Amino acid sequence: MDLYLDTSYKISRLITKQYSTSFSLGIMAFAKKYREPVYSIYGFVRLADEIVDTFHGFDKASLLKGLREETYRAINMGISVNPVIHSFQMTVKIYNIDISYIDAFLNSMAMDLNNTSYERNVYDKYIYGSAQAVGLMCLHIFCDGDKSMFEKLKEPARMLGAAFQKVNFLRDIKSDIEERGRIYLPDIHQFDVIDINSKKFLESEVEKEFEAALQGIRKLPKGVKLGVYSAYLYYYYLFRKIKGLDLTELLSKRVSIPNIMKLVLLLKAIIIVRILR
Numbered sequence: 484m485d486l487y488l489d490t491s492y493k494i495s496r497l498i499t500k501q502y503s504t505s506f507s508l509g510i511m512a513f514a515k516k517y518r519e520p521v522y523s524i525y526g527f528v529r530l531a532d533e534i535v536d537t538f539h540g541f542d543k544a545s546l547l548k549g550l551r552e553e554t555y556r557a558i559n560m561g562i563s564v565n566p567v568i569h570s571f572q573m574t575v576k577i578y579n580i581d582i583s584y585i586d587a588f589l590n591s592m593a594m595d596l597n598n599t600s601y602e603r604n605v606y607d608k609y610i611y612g613s614a615q616a617v618g619l620m621c622l623h624i625f626c627d628g629d630k631s632m633f634e635k636l637k638e639p640a641r642m643l644g645a646a647f648q649k650v651n652f653l654r655d656i657k658s659d660i661e662e663r664g665r666i667y668l669p670d671i672h673q674f675d676v677i678d679i680n681s682k683k684f685l686e687s688e689v690e691k692e693f694e695a696a697l698q699g700i701r702k703l704p705k706g707v708k709l710g711v712y713s714a715y716l717y718y719y720y721l722f723r724k725i726k727g728l729d730l731t732e733l734l735s736k737r738v739s740i741p742n743i744m745k746l747v748l749l750l751k752a753i754i755i756v757r758i759l760r
Contacts, residue, residue: 488573491566492519495526498567502529505745509714512749514706520578520624523570527554528617530567531592536663544596551589558582578623585620587612599665606669610645618644625707632702639699643715646692649685650718653725654738682733686726693719705756713752720748 557563591612652667
C-alpha cells in the first residue's frame, strides 16, 4: 500500500507539471512536507476540469458524475483504483478537509456543462466552488490542524482564489469564447456585446481581492509563504499587463509572462519573504 500511495502522489505531481509549469514552480517553493498533498489537490481538480473542457464527444455529465461518485466512495473506503483520486482522498483524510469544499468545486464544474454565461449571483457561486473552495482545501494543508490559524486566514484565502480565477478569466477570454463557447464576465450573455465597463468592473474587484489576500499571505507559515507569495506576484504582474490592454487586444491574443520575468518575480519573492521574516 505504501508503494501504491507513493506512486499515486507521483502521478498527481506529473499531471501538475504537465499542465501548469508556473503552478509547479510555486509548489517547489514550498517546504517538502507540503508538496505532495498540494499536488494531489491539483491532480484531482485537473481531472474534473479536463472532463468539462476537453473531453468532447463523450458524455461529460456521466463522466463528471462518475468522478464525484468515485471520489466519495474513495473517501469512505480509504482507497481508490484511480491513483489521482487515491492520493486526493488520502490528503482529504490526513488534513481533515471539509467535504463541503469538494461538493462546491464539483458543483461549479457541473455548471460549465450547460452554462455559457453567468448572472452575477450565480457567478459568485461559481467562483466560490471553482476557485475559493480549492484554495480553502490547500489552506487546510498549510495550517496543518491549527484551527485558529485556519479561521484567521480563511477570508484572505478566499480573496486570493477569487483574484487568481478572475485573472485567468480575463487572460483566457479569447479561448473561452472560441474553444469552449463560454464567457466569464458577470451579466454578459452575448459575446458580441462585451464592453470595456464589464472589464473595468471586474478589474476593480480583483484589485481589492489582491489587497485583502496580501494581508493573509504575510501570516502564512514560513514553509508555504514563499510559494504562495511568488504565485501572488506572478498573477499580480499578469493582472497589471491585462489591465493595460483594451478588449480588442484581449480578444485577439492570450497574455503571457516571459520565462525570464517569471524568474525575476521569483527572486523578488525570495527577497521580500526573507525581509518579512
